[in-house]
Structure formats: C-alpha cells, structure tokens
Amino acid sequence: MFVKVCGLRTEPDVDTAVEAGADAIGFVFAESPRRIDADTARRLAARVPDGILTVGVFRDQPLDDVRDLVEATGVRAVQLHGHEDLGYFDAVRAFLPTGRTLIRAASVRDEAPPHGERGEDVLLLDAPVPGAGETWDLTGKRLPGPDVRWLLAGGLTPANVGAAIRAARPWGVDVSSGIEASRGVKDPALIRAFLAAARAEA
Numbered sequence: 001m002f003v004k005v006c007g008l009r010t011e012p013d014v015d016t017a018v019e020a021g022a023d024a025i026g027f028v029f030a031e032s033p034r035r036i037d038a039d040t041a042r043r044l045a046a047r048v049p050d051g052i053l054t055v056g057v058f059r060d061q062p063l064d065d066v067r068d069l070v071e072a073t074g075v076r077a078v079q080l081h082g083h084e085d086l087g088y089f090d091a092v093r094a095f096l097p098t099g100r101t102l103i104r105a106a107s108v109r110d111e112a113p114p115h116g117e118r119g120e121d122v123l124l125l126d127a128p129v130p131g132a133g134e135t136w137d138l139t140g141k142r143l144p145g146p147d148v149r150w151l152l153a154g155g156l157t158p159a160n161v162g163a164a165i166r167a168a169r170p171w172g173v174d175v176s177s178g179i180e181a182s183r184g185v186k187d188p189a190l191i192r193a194f195l196a197a198a199r200a201e202a
C-alpha cells in the first residue's frame with residue numbers, strides 16, 4: 001500500500017512523515033491554506049530521503065509556474081489537480097526531467113477515467129473539491145483494477161482508511177485534512193496513526 005501524505009509545511013511534520021514510513025510527501029503550490037513557497041518547499045524537500053517521492057501539487061496554474069517550481073524545488077513528481085487537458089499534460093511531461101512522476105487527479109461520477117489517458121504515471125481519484133476533507137461515495141463506482149497504479153483520496157482519516165482500502169482496493173492512498181489538528185496544521189499523532197492504519201491493510 002503506497003501512502004502519500006500531503007500539504008506538509010514544516011520540518012517537524014516532514015520528519016514525522018518520513019519516520020512513520022510515508023512513500024510520498026506532497027507540497028501544495030495551488031491556492032490553499034496549505035500553500036508554501038518555493039524556498040520553503042526546497043528546504044523541506046531536501047530533508048526527504050531519495051526513496052520517498054516528493055510531490056508538487058498544482059491546480060490550473062500557468063505552465064511556466066509549474067516548470068519554475070519544479071526546477072526551484074527539485075520535487076520528483078507533479079500532481080495536476082484541476083482541469084488540465086492533454087496538451088497541458090504533454091507540456092509538463094516535456095519539461096519534467098526523465099524519471100519523474102506525473103500524477104493526474106480526477107473525481108469520479110460513475111466510472112474512473114482510464115489510467116494513462118493523459119500520459120500520467122499515477123491516477124488519483126478524489127472528491128470533487130480537493131483538499132476539503134470530503135469523502136465520496138464509492139458505492140457502485142467503477143474503479144480501476146489491482147494492476148493499475150491509482151491512489152484513493154478524499155476525506156480519508158486514520159479511522160476510515162482501513163474500510164476505504166477494503167472497499168476500493170486501491171494501489172495507494174493520499175491524505176491531507178484527515179491528519180490535521182486544524183485546517184493547514186498537521187498533527188504528528190494523526191500522521192503516525194494514518195500510516196499505521198493504512199499499513200495494517202496492506
């Protein structure tokens with residue numbers, strides 16, 4: 001079970017996530033109470049060991065901003081969380097250094113979009129409003145199979161992630177609000193509890 005923790009803004013929170021065994025750590029560059037600037041992201045990303053993915057989260061932002069932030073911070077993955085079309089994905093792929101990861105976030109009405117439709121390496125299925133801590137109903141949804149690299153997100157918490165994994169059988173999970181004491185402020189105990197709960201299902 002691949003576990004991404006997102007919206008980290010401080011060195012202690014990054015260290016907690018690394019020590020708790022996160023596979024990926026997300027830094028939000030989109031409009032959000034969790035947004036951080038390039039200098040902060042570069043400083044935080046430098047603390048993350050090589051085997052853990054650092055992810056820059058963007059939403060409908062100018063391509064030049066994405067390229068500049070990737071270059072300035074060295075994040076190893078880009079997560080596009082808005083209405084970016086195929087041309088936009090192609091442009092990001094063109095400037096992303098080889099070996100870096102492209103994540104496409106989408107919400108699900110009845111059926112998940114096909115994996116790889118926009119050239120993404122990982123598909124992320126989320127609630128309609130990203131980062132709001134809202135769950136979405138998995139009932140009756142046609143979700144990707146076990147051979148597909150896809151992340152489940154949207155209102156996950158230490159208390160509900162186990163049931164969500166059993167219901168959806170994702171390749172991985174992604175969390176932000178559910179590990180916070182208040183909006184934008186992570187709680188180290190919740191970070192550890194989330195990792196433990198997700199790992200217990202692996």
Ligand SMILES: O=C(O)c1ccccc1N[C@@H]1O[C@H](COP(=O)(O)O)[C@@H](O)[C@H]1O
Pocket residue numbers: 006007026028030031032033034057058059081124126127130131132133134153154155156174175176177178
């Ligand atoms: O976290 C944000 O503020 C955010 C802003 C813009 C785009 C994406 C954002 N976060 C992503 O939202 C999901 C789930 O968040 P939550 O657990 O429901 O709060 C996750 O993929 C974050 O990367």
